[in-house]
Amino acid sequence: MADYVIGIDGGGTSCRAALADRNGTLLGCGKSGASNILTDPDTALRHIAEAAELAFEDAGLTPDLSSASAILGLAGNNVGGAVGYVTERLPFARSQIVSDGVIALQGAIGDEDGAIGIVGTGTVYIIRSHGQFRSIAGWGFQVSDLGSGARLGQLALQETLLAFDRIRPMTPLCEAILAEFDNNPELIVxxxxxxxxxxxxxxxxxxxxxxxxxxxxxxxxxxxxxxGIDEALDTVTALSGDKTKLCLLGGLAPLYPPYLAERHRLRLSEPRADAMTGAVELAVKAFPPGARMEACA
Amino acid sequence: MADYVIGIDGGGTSCRAALADRNGTLLGCGKSGASNILTDPDTALRHIAEAAELAFEDAGLTPDLSSASAILGLAGNNVGGAVGYVTERLPFARSQIVSDGVIALQGAIGDEDGAIGIVGTGTVYIIRSHGQFRSIAGWGFQVSDLGSGARLGQLALQETLLAFDRIRPMTPLCEAILAEFDNNPELIVxxxxxxxxxxxxxxxxxxxxxxxxxxxxxxxxxxxxxxGIDEALDTVTALSGDKTKLCLLGGLAPLYPPYLAERHRLRLSEPRADAMTGAVELAVKAFPPGARMEACA
Known part of the structure; x- marks a missing residue:
């Protein structure tokens, strides 16, 4: 019986799975729906299995999840109860849940020490230094995540109300946002x-x-x-050293470089691969062929 | 039959009433519970009547609300449905609901043109210019109310997480806040x-x-x-002129002057009276003796 590794990249909007052989050679990919283990663990379990089965089919294989060992990078991995519940119910031979940041970092920079900043709706920084992981920011838009999409959007609404009140200039951006809310500031509120x-x-x-x-x-x-991002990257650099790799990921990553301080802009490099690929790489390392028999015993 | 005027200052935590004669001479005061006409109009109605009755008793009079004409300064006065519902059910001979800002401005600066900034949990500015009122800010802490107690507290939590992440220095304030949350940033979140x-x-x-x-x-x-307050006061000054009175009211009003720009600090004057007194003054003006018979007809 052949056996496989699977890398899962799961989040609030979709779940992606990659199937590979034990050497990490990619065989197929699959994608399904949301897999947020905090808000809806049963749906997450269903979508994880579905994405994995689709990856088998994409590889031309009959799905057999129990023949695969999986690394799952999932948001919410730091909440013990949810992880325990999901881990017990996963359909794979062996499974390990890690943070979505850890697989993203592995994909972006590989085995080296270094750091990533994920700048999307939220903002979080993950550092690997001497094999140890550390995360910074990512506490949510109410009191953290400076520079994130959520904070930028919130600032845009705030600026629009400041312009409406003539505290700051009414610019075309503010006019466009006001128009979207029927020129009624109450609707923004x-x-x-x-x-x-x-x-x-x-x-x-x-x-x-x-x-x-x-x-x-x-x-x-x-x-x-x-x-806000510059300030956080100063801390990232202090913790990881300025000779290591630094990548920005996430939907806003292409936007920021021209606005960042030169000391950070010049250090940025392109990510070498995506988070799903990072999960596959970690799975190859976590489940070496020799370990199979014991785990199956 | 003697008749009276009543000034009501009602808000989310308490309702205060002042009873006066038709010349505005104060006869008695009363205080009751919350009178938020948006969230709980029936309780607000009950507390308004209760505060007014206590004012009669404080004056040594048998409560007779139907002998009094009232100006009520109430938060939420700009929401039509709530105002209509409450106005129809008020126990006074005649009633008029205005904003809490309007009675505060009347109390603070009297009949002149001028402006107030109310800096408490929220922040709002009220301007009277040639008898016309205008308000600025006060849209709520999510996207407005810069400098308010809510925004300062939110910033304090944000700074604490930035310090926890070593993005900014860990100072005694941050240590005190962290300690309050068992040194666990998750609890802050x-x-x-x-x-x-x-x-x-x-x-x-x-x-x-x-x-x-x-x-x-x-x-x-x-x-x-x-x-944030300086910026708003620049707009207030542009709208009201720099020769008019400007008062800061609210729980944080005594705090801010040392931190404000000199151009604003030097203009500030002490409020001449409180909002309840402002409501009484407005009631004397709104319900002159000659108007009584028509209104009762």
């Missing part, structure tokens, strides 16, 4: 009261768009976000 | 996720306390808050 990070984040593409056209407010928002 | 403005605001006394001792983080937070 109603929206903000209940908005989740992703809701705020949906204002961010507009900020980027108007910044490109030189909009003063949009540029101020991006400079504020970049300042 | 859990708190912030559900915190209401008043919950964040409860961190603010600590910020003030540590700022007095020279704490770098506390001072940074207060300077950030003061910068």
């Amino acid at each position: 109603d929206f903000a009261r209940l908005a989740k990070p992703g809701d705020f984040g949906r204002q961010t593409p507009k900020v980027i768009d108007y910044a490109r056209r030189g909009d003063e407010t949009a540029l101020r928002i991006l400079h504020t976000g970049a300042a | 859990d708190f912030a996720r559900l915190a209401k403005p008043g919950d964040f605001g409860r961190q603010t006394p600590k910020v003030i306390d540590y700022a007095r001792r020279g704490d770098e983080t506390a001072l940074r937070i207060l300077h950030t808050g003061a910068a």
Whole structure:
């Protein structure tokens, strides 16, 4: 019987799986729905199995999840109860749940020491130094995640109300946001009261768009976000050294470099692979062929 | 039959009433519970009547609410449905609901043109110019109210997490806040996720306390808050002129002047009276003796 490794990259919107042989040679990929183990562990379990089965099919194989050993990079991996519940119910021969940041770092920089900053709806930094992991920021938009999409969007709404009140200039960005809310500031307030990070984040593409056209407010928002990222990257550099690799990942990663301090901009490198590939690499290392018999015993 | 005027200052935590004769001479005061007409209009109605009855008793009179004409300054006065519901059910001979800001401004500066800034859990500015009112800010802590108690408290938690992550220095203020959350940043995050403005605001006394001792983080937070207030006061001055009265009211009003720009600090004057007194003054003006018969007809 052949056996396989599987790398899973699961999050709040989708779950991606890669199937590889024991040497890490990629055989097939699959994708399914949300796999948030905190908010809905049973759905997460179903989508994890579904993505893995699709990866088998993509490889031209009959799905046999019990023949595979898996590394799963999942948001919420630091919450003990959820991890225990999910681990017990996973369909793989052997499984290990790690943080989504750890597989992203492995994919981006490989086995070396170094660091990544994931700048999407939230912002988090992961450092590997002498094999030890450490994360910075990522506490959520209410009190953290400076520079994240959620914070930029929230700032855009704040700037719009400041412009409405004539405290700051009414620029085209503010006019566009006000128009979206029927020129009624009360509707912005109603929206903000209940908005989740992703809701705020949906204002961010507009900020980027108007910044490109030189909009003063949009540029101020991006400079504020970049300042928050610069400060965090100073700490990342202090912890990881300035000779190691540093990658920015996430939806806003392509946006920020022109706004960052030169000392960080010049250090950035392109990620070598994605998080799912990182999970496969970790699985190859975590489950060497010799370990199979014991684990199956 | 004698008749009276009543001034009501009602908000989320208490309702205060002042009874006066038709010349505005104060006869008695009463205080009861919350009177938020948006969240609980029936309780608000009960507490309004209770405070007014206590004012009659304080004056040595048998309560007779139907002999009084009232101005009620109530938060939420700009929400039509709530105002209609409450107005129809008020026990007074005649009633008019205005904003809590309007009675505060009347109390603080009297009949002149001028402006007030109310800096408490939220922040709002009210301007009277040629008899017309205008308000600025006050849209809530998520996207407005820079410098408010809620925003200062939220910043204090953010600074604490930045210090925990070594992005900014760990100062005694941050240590005190961390200790309050069992030195567990996750507990700060859990708190912030559900915190209401008043919950964040409860961190603010600590910020003030540590700022007095020279704490770098506390001072940074207060300077950030003061910068937001300075910016708003520039707009207030542009709208009201720099020759008119300007008062700061609210729980944080005594705190801010040393941190404000000199151009604003030198303009500030002490409020001449409180909001309840402002409501009485407005009631005397709104319900002159000659108008009584028509209104009762």
